[in-house]
Amino acid sequence: MTAWIDEVQTREVWDKLDFGRAEYEDRHHRVRSAMQARDIDLLICIDPRSLHYLIGFRGKSYQEFQCIFFSLEQEPIILCTRMAEVAEMNDLTLADDVRGWSGQKPEDPIDMFKGIIEEKGYKSLSIGIEVPIFNFWAKDWEKIKSYLAGCKTQEATTLIEDLKLVKSPAEIKMIRSSSAIADMAMKASQEAIKEGVTEFKVAAETYRALLSNGSDVPASPINFATGERSCYPHGQPTERKIKRGDLMHIEYGAAYHRYTCTIGRNFCLGEPNARQRDLHNVQLAACDALIAAVKPGISSEIPHLEAKRVISDAGLEFARIHTSGYGVAPAFPPSWGESIHFYSGYPYEPRMLEPGMVLSVEPPIMIHQEKLGVRVIDDILVTETGCEILSQYQRDLIICDV
Numbered sequence: 047m048t049a050w051i052d053e054v055q056t057r058e059v060w061d062k063l064d065f066g067r068a069e070y071e072d073r074h075h076r077v078r079s080a081m082q083a084r085d086i087d088l089l090i091c092i093d094p095r096s097l098h099y100l101i102g103f104r105g106k107s108y109q110e111f112q113c114i115f116f117s118l119e120q121e122p123i124i125l126c127t128r129m130a131e132v133a134e135m136n137d138l139t140l141a142d143d144v145r146g147w148s149g150q151k152p153e154d155p156i157d158m159f160k161g162i163i164e165e166k167g168y169k170s171l172s173i174g175i176e177v178p179i180f181n182f183w184a185k186d187w188e189k190i191k192s193y194l195a196g197c198k199t200q201e202a203t204t205l206i207e208d209l210k211l212v213k214s215p216a217e218i219k220m221i222r223s224s225s226a227i228a229d230m231a232m233k234a235s236q237e238a239i240k241e242g243v244t245e246f247k248v249a250a251e252t253y254r255a256l257l258s259n260g261s262d263v264p265a266s267p268i269n270f271a272t273g274e275r276s277c278y279p280h281g282q283p284t285e286r287k288i289k290r291g292d293l294m295h296i297e298y299g300a301a302y303h304r305y306t307c308t309i310g311r312n313f314c315l316g317e318p319n320a321r322q323r324d325l326h327n328v329q330l331a332a333c334d335a336l337i338a339a340v341k342p343g344i345s346s347e348i349p350h351l352e353a354k355r356v357i358s359d360a361g362l363e364f365a366r367i368h369t370s371g372y373g374v375a376p377a378f379p380p381s382w383g384e385s386i387h388f389y390s391g392y393p394y395e396p397r398m399l400e401p402g403m404v405l406s407v408e409p410p411i412m413i414h415q416e417k418l419g420v421r422v423i424d425d426i427l428v429t430e431t432g433c434e435i436l437s438q439y440q441r442d443l444i445i446c447d448v
Contacts, residue, residue, distance in 0.1 A: 062138050063102040064303050065216050070140060073099055074120075076209050081118050081202075087171035089116040089202060093178040094378040096206045097125075101140040104304050107131040108181045108378055111155040114141065115162060124166075126158055156189045169194075174202030180380060204385065211373055211386055212402035218427065220305035221374075221404055224261070225425065225436040228300035228309040231255035232439045239313055239446040241290050245270050245283035252298060262301040265377035269297040269310075274417035279368055279410050290316045293325075295421040297408075299374075299382050306377040308406050309437050310423025313444045322418065325362075325411055326443040329420040332356040332409045333441075336370055336388060337426060340399060340433040347396040350388040353409040362411055369394065370409040374425055403428040404436075 060067065077100065081089055092113045097103035100116060101123060112127040122142035125135055129149025136144050147158040163169055173194065177187060213221065234255035238248045249268050256264065271281030272294035288294070297310035312326050336353040350370040357366045372394075373384030387394035388405065408423040422441055426433040 059102075059138060059140065063140070064104075064220065065102070069214060069216050070100075070102070072214070073209075077116065077206060078118055078120070080205050080209060081174065084174065084200070084202065084205065085172050086174035086200065086202060086205075087118045088168050088173045089118075089205065090114075090173065090175040091116055091206065092176045092182050093203070093206075094181055095210075095376055096176060097139075098304060098376050098378070099206055099210055101125070103135070103139050103141075105131060105134055105138070107135070111147075111159075111183065111186050113159065115166070115168070124162055126155065126162060128155075156186055156193070159190065160193055163193075169197050172198045172200075174200050174205060176203045176206075177201055178203060181378070207375075207385060210375070211384060211397075212400050213404055214402070217305060217376075218402070218404075220302050221307050221425075221427075222436065223302040224300045224305050224307035225309075225438075227256060227259045227261045227302060228298070228307050229437055229439045230259050231261075231298065231300060232296075232309055232311060232437075235296055235311075236313065236444055236446060239288060239294070239315060241315060242287050244285050244287050245272055246285060248288075248296070249283035252296070256298070256300055260302060262304060264299045264301055265304075265306065265379045265382045266299060269295075271295060271419065277412050277414045277417050277419040279412050279419060279421060288315055291319075293318065293322045293418060293420070295419060297421060297423050299377065301377055301382070304376040304378070306374055306382040307404075307425050307436055308374060308382065308423055309425070309439065310408060310421050311439065311441070311444055312420045312422060313446055315446050317445065317447070318443060321416075323443060325413075325418060325420045326422075328357065328360045328362060329409065329411045330422050330441060332370075332411075333407050333422050333424065336407050336409065337424075337433060337435065340426060340428060342399050342401050342428055342430065344399055345396040346386055346388055346399055346405075347390045350390055350409075353388070353407075354390075357409060357411060362413075365411045365413045366409065367412050368408070368410050371406040373403065373405050399428050401428050401430050 094108040115124040125141035129146030132146040238251035270283040273292040299308040332353040336349040339349040339352040370388035373386040410421040412419040
């Protein structure tokens with residue numbers, strides 16, 4: 047038991063965090079065990095998902111440089127962030143010592159970073175540092191590399207992510223809440239689809255349903271593509287007006303306390319033609335083949351190959367232009383994805399599936415030549431015997447005829 051967490055327990059912050067003391071103690075123990083295995087005395091965490099995991103951070107301050115200093119020796123956690131965020135981070139996180147840079151006067155955050163290192167004597171330690179794809183300016187990374195030159199350092203970008211791929215029961219409960227919100231928003235999306243209505247209007251109704259039912263603002267924008275735009279897998283909504291006969295697909299994520307669950311469905315305004323229905327059926331069959339193949343202890347490549355086989359057997363391999371799915375994480379802009387993918391080969395290395403992992407299933411079919419595309423998306427929870435589809439919303443091609 048750490049002295050600092052005993053002190054934190056007396057604060058009101060425990061009533062404001064997503065989880066209780068035992069959850070965070072377990073996370074800290076697991077991270078320190080991983081640090082010890084890699085000979086890391088000090089872990090410098092920059093990815094907002096790591097801050098979320100360790101101190102309960104759910105804020106917006108990822109826009110600028112911030113980090114926490116997480117010690118193997120169970121010292122108080124220091125958070126370096128913008129001055130504007132200090133009050134929120136003091137009130138709503140487990141950070142014991144919050145330091146704010148800039149605000150009343152210009153200040154280089156890396157100067158504060160260096161000051162903390164010098165004050166605590168961290169340069170003599172074995173240091174692991176995250177270098178996330180997002181949320182870390184190249185110029186700041188260059189300054190830190192230069193400053194720590196000669197120290198014993200190693201990149202530790204995936205140390206925490208590797209631990210958090212398997213979700214705890216408390217986290218899964220959060221994700222189930224997100225899934226329920228996503229289902230409610232899909233009903234709103236379906237009801238908003240009418241002839242002459244713009245894509246913007248449908249997207250607006252979807253966001254209204256998400257937020258009014260308890261979702262955070264999603265980490266990634268909604269995708270909604272109709273008619274000839276349906277061949278775009280990540281088409282953003284536009285002023286295009288929906289026409290009778292349009293095939294369309296929508297994708298978004300609901301996020302309950304940052305825990306995200308994604309969903310996607312195919313719609314047609316009016317009776318679909320044979321080609322539209324056939325494409326939907328093939329894509330849904332690919333999803334089902336992937337889901338049927340999921341079980342713990344196998345490579346994430348195997349379910350992907352099952353989805354790939356269905357699409358290839360239908361003569362549509364050329365239209366398979368996306369991974370078959372990926373891990374879904376507590377999310378911060380611009381992404382809700384984790385590094386585990388249903389895929390085969392570079393750049394995504396296969397991973398072994400374990401109970402408690404949550405992944406999306408979304409092998410799409412996108413045919414630019416025909417201006418057609420379909421994309422049913424569900425998130426699944428890997429169980430001891432297979433997997434569970436989290437969404438309860440119908441997966442058939444949804445016909446809107448109003």
